[in-house]
Amino acid sequence: MCGIVGLFLKDKALEPKLGEMLSGMLDVMCDRGPDSAGFAVYGSGESGKIKLTLRAPEGFDFAALGKTLGDDVTVSVRGTHAVVSAPAAREAEIRAIVAKTKDVAVVGAGQRMELFKEVGLPSEVAERFELSKMTGTHGIGHTRMATESAVTTNGAHPFSTGADQCLVHNGSLSNHRSVRRDLDRAGVPVQTDNDSEVAAGYLTWRMNQGRTLGEALEDSLDDLDGFYTFVVGTETGFGVIRDPIACKPAVMAETDQYVAFGSEYRALAGLPGIENAKVWEPEPAKAYFWDRAAA
Amino acid sequence: MNEHFKAPPIPATLPRESATFDAYTMSEIRRAAATGIYDIRGAGAKRKVPHFDDLLFLGASISRYPLEGYREKCGTDVVLGTRFAKKPIELKTPVTIAGMSFGSLSGPAKEALGRGASAMGTSTTTGDGGMTQEERGHSKTLVYQYLPSRYGMNPDDIRKADAIEVVVGQGAKPGGGGMLLGQKISKRVAQMRNLPEGIDQRSACRHPDWTGPDDLEIKIEELREITDWEKPIYVKVGAARPYYDTALAVKAGADVVVVDGMQGGTAATQEVFIEHVGIPTLAAIRNAVRALQDLGMHRKVQLIVSGGIRNGADVAKALALGADAVAIGTAALIALGDNDPALDEEYRALGSRAGAYDDWHEGRDPAGITTQDPELMKRLDPVKAGRRLANFLAVMTLEAQTIARACGKSHVHNLEPEDLVALTIEAAAMAQVPIAGTDWVPGLTGRF
Amino acid sequence: MNANVESHAIDLAGSSVRELNSALHALKEGSNASLWRIANPRGLHAIAAGVDAPVTVEIDGPVGYYCGGMNKQATIIVRGSAGVGVGENMMSGLIHVEGDASQAAGATAHGGTLVIEGNAAARCGISMKGVDIVVKGSVGHMSAFMAQSGSMVVFGDAGEALGDSIYEARLYVRGSVASLGADCIEKEMRDEHRQELFERFKSAGVNGQIDPSEFKRYGSGRTLYHFHVDNASAY
Numbered sequence: 001m002c003g004i005v006g007l008f009l010k011d012k013a014l015e016p017k018l019g020e021m022l023s024g025m026l027d028v029m030c031d032r033g034p035d036s037a038g039f040a041v042y043g044s045g046e047s048g049k050i051k052l053t054l055r056a057p058e059g060f061d062f063a064a065l066g067k068t069l070g071d072d073v074t075v076s077v078r079g080t081h082a083v084v085s086a087p088a089a090r091e092a093e094i095r096a097i098v099a100k101t102k103d104v105a106v107v108g109a110g111q112r113m114e115l116f117k118e119v120g121l122p123s124e125v126a127e128r129f130e131l132s133k134m135t136g137t138h139g140i141g142h143t144r145m146a147t148e149s150a151v152t153t154n155g156a157h158p159f160s161t162g163a164d165q166c167l168v169h170n171g172s173l174s175n176h177r178s179v180r181r182d183l184d185r186a187g188v189p190v191q192t193d194n195d196s197e198v199a200a201g202y203l204t205w206r207m208n209q210g211r212t213l214g215e216a217l218e219d220s221l222d223d224l225d226g227f228y229t230f231v232v233g234t235e236t237g238f239g240v241i242r243d244p245i246a247c248k249p250a251v252m253a254e255t256d257q258y259v260a261f262g263s264e265y266r267a268l269a270g271l272p273g274i275e276n277a278k279v280w281e282p283e284p285a286k287a288y289f290w291d292r293a294a295a
Numbered sequence: 296m297n298e299h300f301k302a303p304p305i306p307a308t309l310p311r312e313s314a315t316f317d318a319y320t321m322s323e324i325r326r327a328a329a330t331g332i333y334d335i336r337g338a339g340a341k342r343k344v345p346h347f348d349d350l351l352f353l354g355a356s357i358s359r360y361p362l363e364g365y366r367e368k369c370g371t372d373v374v375l376g377t378r379f380a381k382k383p384i385e386l387k388t389p390v391t392i393a394g395m396s397f398g399s400l401s402g403p404a405k406e407a408l409g410r411g412a413s414a415m416g417t418s419t420t421t422g423d424g425g426m427t428q429e430e431r432g433h434s435k436t437l438v439y440q441y442l443p444s445r446y447g448m449n450p451d452d453i454r455k456a457d458a459i460e461v462v463v464g465q466g467a468k469p470g471g472g473g474m475l476l477g478q479k480i481s482k483r484v485a486q487m488r489n490l491p492e493g494i495d496q497r498s499a500c501r502h503p504d505w506t507g508p509d510d511l512e513i514k515i516e517e518l519r520e521i522t523d524w525e526k527p528i529y530v531k532v533g534a535a536r537p538y539y540d541t542a543l544a545v546k547a548g549a550d551v552v553v554v555d556g557m558q559g560g561t562a563a564t565q566e567v568f569i570e571h572v573g574i575p576t577l578a579a580i581r582n583a584v585r586a587l588q589d590l591g592m593h594r595k596v597q598l599i600v601s602g603g604i605r606n607g608a609d610v611a612k613a614l615a616l617g618a619d620a621v622a623i624g625t626a627a628l629i630a631l632g633d634n635d636p637a638l639d640e641e642y643r644a645l646g647s648r649a650g651a652y653d654d655w656h657e658g659r660d661p662a663g664i665t666t667q668d669p670e671l672m673k674r675l676d677p678v679k680a681g682r683r684l685a686n687f688l689a690v691m692t693l694e695a696q697t698i699a700r701a702c703g704k705s706h707v708h709n710l711e712p713e714d715l716v717a718l719t720i721e722a723a724a725m726a727q728v729p730i731a732g733t734d735w736v737p738g739l740t741g742r743f
Numbered sequence: 744m745n746a747n748v749e750s751h752a753i754d755l756a757g758s759s760v761r762e763l764n765s766a767l768h769a770l771k772e773g774s775n776a777s778l779w780r781i782a783n784p785r786g787l788h789a790i791a792a793g794v795d796a797p798v799t800v801e802i803d804g805p806v807g808y809y810c811g812g813m814n815k816q817a818t819i820i821v822r823g824s825a826g827v828g829v830g831e832n833m834m835s836g837l838i839h840v841e842g843d844a845s846q847a848a849g850a851t852a853h854g855g856t857l858v859i860e861g862n863a864a865a866r867c868g869i870s871m872k873g874v875d876i877v878v879k880g881s882v883g884h885m886s887a888f889m890a891q892s893g894s895m896v897v898f899g900d901a902g903e904a905l906g907d908s909i910y911e912a913r914l915y916v917r918g919s920v921a922s923l924g925a926d927c928i929e930k931e932m933r934d935e936h937r938q939e940l941f942e943r944f945k946s947a948g949v950n951g952q953i954d955p956s957e958f959k960r961y962g963s964g965r966t967l968y969h970f971h972v973d974n975a976s977a978y
Contacts, residue, residue, distance in 0.1 A: 032509040145509050148539050247506035265805050266786035281864040445851035448832055450793055450813040489872040489891045494968040503869040504828035504847035513788050517809040520764045521793030
């Protein structure tokens with residue numbers, strides 16, 4: 001139960017302002033989810049390299065960890081998180097080192113995606129990670145009012161279950177325990193108690209099977225039960241889907257410069273040119289997605 | 296062969312009835328087969344579930360000192376809605392009257408509830424179908440229910456109310472809507488609900504304009520704006536996942552949370568819902584209290600517990616487990632005269648008997664309580680019935696006080712879970728108190 | 744504009760919704776008709792909720808949830824789009840949304856008129872109880888669910904399950920209907936209905952511009968009025 005936002009830029013000129021726009025959107029969704037917040041930003045990426053976003057307790061010495069990882073690795077620290085950039089071939093090795101490091105976890109991985117989430121008031125979380133200074137092509141964000149899972153950083157959104165894939169969710173799934181068991185058997189284990197991570201895992205599983213983002217979203221209509229609005233990001237894509245009953249609020253806006261999503265119009269009110277944007281509510285059970293690769 | 300020999304008779308086994316297919320079950324199968332309609336009835340769960348009877352108080356003796364009955368003060372007052380409301384509700388007893396609709400109940404019955412509750416300084420609650428003059432006029436403190444159907448909902452009445460109760464669910468049917476059969480949709484009821492007269496009215500299970508806690512927060516804000524932040528806003532849930540539901544009601548901004556266990560009554564619901572959905576009142580309280588404690592809101596957001604509260608001992612036990620007040624529905628109707636043995640013959644004519652009558656939705660209640668029949672409702676004298684209710688509320692309050700004094704408390708709210716022990720493993724696990732004479736609390740894990 | 748009309752301006756960038764609403768609630772029956780101009784609504788919630796006075800409130804921009812909730816008497820004009828439940832449980836007066844409306848517009852409203860220039864999303868007029876709703880665009884799925892009384896006029900199209908479990912509300916749609924909900928049927932358009940449409944056009948400011956015969960009428964088949972096993976699939 002939460003507030004969700006998403007922003008997909010069409011105009012390159014806005015890319016330096018992605019973080020600023022997204023943080024403005026996240027700010028006003030504080031009321032919908034005061035427990036925690038998180039966001040994922042698709043920034044620059046180099047082919048042949050992998051970015052791993054790590055999370056650690058306050059005060060953790062990421063620089064020291066960076067040294068042990070080697071000279072071909074760069075570490076950029078933002079609060080309790082750090083983005084490790086390394087040759088893609090070293091991913092497994094680095095993950096193994098991280099796994100052995102106490103209290104440090106990989107929260108997201110991909111060529112371009114960086115993912116940050118923390119317990120606390122969303123506006124403060126965004127500030128702590130300096131979201132407003134980030135650049136990129138698209139991003140999604142979330143403010144959380146925890147329903148049945150704990151108020152922890154692990155329970156915060158976005159959830160990433162595949163490279164450059166992430167999902168935020170507003171709603172409540174009613175069959176996530178069964179889907180979780182199916183995913184376990186399919187080799188896409190879900191780490192937390194959170195129903196939203198099951199949704200993320202489900203889409204990853206479908207895309208692993210060769211489905212496109214749009215197709216995977218359509219598949220979710222058959223297999224995920226309950227109430228949901230999902231906003232998802234992939235390396236080049238951005239998608240939105242609502243369940244067939246579509247009780248949870250959702251507003252979208254599109255201009256020549258961007259596509260934006262908010263749980264409420266308030267989240268979109270500060271965007272440039274919103275007065276003249278095409279503003280609409282996504283239809284129930286209809287997958288919406290935009291892909292830079294296809295464009 | 297000796298022709299005089301007679302073989303001994305073969306011992307006959309007695310006819311044996313199945314425990315699985317007992318007489319009631321078989322009668323229900325036959326009824327369903329004949330009608331094709333599931334059974335709809337009133338009242339709450341009738342099956343036996345672990346309840347307050349399985350708890351006992353540890354009275355004072357040498358290690359603790361009791362208070363003198365009738366002389367040494369033992370407070371029973373309670374204030375509800377202290378978190379945000381400018382005008383919290385002050386009651387003299389922690390026993391309130393639960394929401395029951397005009398429509399399911401007759402006008403005289405609503406008036407009697409108002410009279411009885413007001414005489415004892417406590418509140419009554421409207422139900423699905425709006426506020427009536429009988430009830431507002433005779434209730435000193437009236438809680439106005441805000442339900443999914445919004446029948447009879449209007450801003451004038453909301454401003455006349457002393458508190459607003461956003462009803463998310465009921466213990467008899469968490470997750471379900473209602474059904475009031477045509478016999479009770481009289482001209483007046485139909486008018487109040489904007490419905491055609493005599494139809495079977497269906498009530499929605501979700502609110503029409505919000506779903507989930509994030510939107511509930513915005514709805515509560517609207518109700519506060521409309522009432523200028525004066526009135527306490529209660530949120531009522533049926534007990535199913537009380538920890539989460541209580542926590543979310545608090546996060547959404549409730550002043551008071553009402554948790555209704557599965558024994559809580561209903562005017563008209565599918566029997567299968569009443570008996571098979573939701574958890575017992577006893578199992579709900581500690582989890583609701585724990586949610587409040589985890590948020591630092593215990594006693595700041597008040598907790599009202601309902602569902603099968605029958606006497607002062609139940610009141611004292613609910614308070615000891617952490618509730619701030621209780622609500623009674625079925626017990627209040629019995630005090631008014633529902634299911635009275637004096638009417639046994641008439642109940643039998645309806646295919647039931649005194650003590651078992653639950654076809655409240657059919658509108659033929661010989662006690663004149665759950666009916667809209669003008670002749671039947673005349674049978675209930677609202678003054679006398681109100682007096683009976685006042686007496687009953689007084690007894691419950693005195694009983695709860697008696698127990699509190701025996702435990703050495705100068706206020707009923709000072710009763711604690713540690714004043715209780717359980718007789719059965721089930722009750723001990725649900726109430727999270729030890730089995731009597733032991734320090735064993737079954738089912739207590741790190742999580743709880 | 745009448746010279747006697749007292750005018751007030753409130754900027755929600757500086758003042759709170761609470762300040763606005765308490766000023767509006769302080770207006771009592773018989774107080775001077777007044778005009779309230781509200782700037783910078785920015786999708787805020789419960790703007791002008793619970794007003795009970797014959798005033799005009801003009802809101803310059805998009806509003807959030809429950810704008811004009813439980814309105815009595817007031818004329819509320821939203822110069823932008825409206826969030827969830829605009830005019831919910833309205834009793835009387837007029838709410839005019841110049842943009843689109845989100846879900847549950849006019850939910851459970853008992854009276855008055857709700858005009859939406861653009862589209863209304865899902866559940867428009869859910870459980871409506873006497874309000875007259877005019878949507879110049881289209882309405883989303885499950886509109887007029889359990890609608891009890893009043894009228895809904897849709898110039899555009901209606902989404903899935905229009906009028907599911909409808910009681911006695913009258914629905915008029917000019918465009919296509921994706922599907923009718925349980926117990927909602929097309930009904931004959933008689934003179935009284937054309938007359939009603941004329942009235943609605945008038946209140947929506949399109950008097951004489953539209954031909955009522957372009958509309959189809961929908962209402963209750965009344966087969967769910969009494970519970971019966973043969974209708975079980977509809978419950």
